[in-house]
Amino acid sequence: MNVKAILNEKGSDVVTIGPKATVADVAKVLHERRIGAVVVVDDSRRIVGIIAERDIVGAIADHGASCLSRSIADVMWSNVYRCTEDMTVDSLMQLMSARRARHIPVERDGRLVGIISIGDVVKAHIRAIESEAEHIKAYIAG
Structure with a gap:
């Protein structure tokens, strides 16, 4: 499974904010949206x-x-760690763990x-394991 498959399942909406926002602005967004991080982007979504x-607690x-x-700012x-849609879940887990x-x-x-959050990766990994278990059961039964 790769990152694109996770995004296809969960959606690609990302909460973003501009670089001129205050720490209080971000804290409010995190609380209202019940999320753990906000990506800071410029006008061209870079x-x-x-x-x-x-980071706020620190x-x-x-x-x-x-x-x-x-x-x-x-x-x-x-120095944001990033991934691409073709990265595998295993590679992403390694990146998240190492960083x-x-x-x-x-x-x-x-x-x-x-x-992609760590929760998204864990869910995808669990689904892959469950799917593999079902295939093994079907093979044995069949």
């Missing part, structure tokens, strides 16, 4: 960063509540086309 819940721990009025990760990343934006031709 990825310029990513900011997650733990900023508050380091700078106090005053960081909420700061630009997300001060807090976001600008300790819970969210990986998906790019096509340098533009954002989706996002």
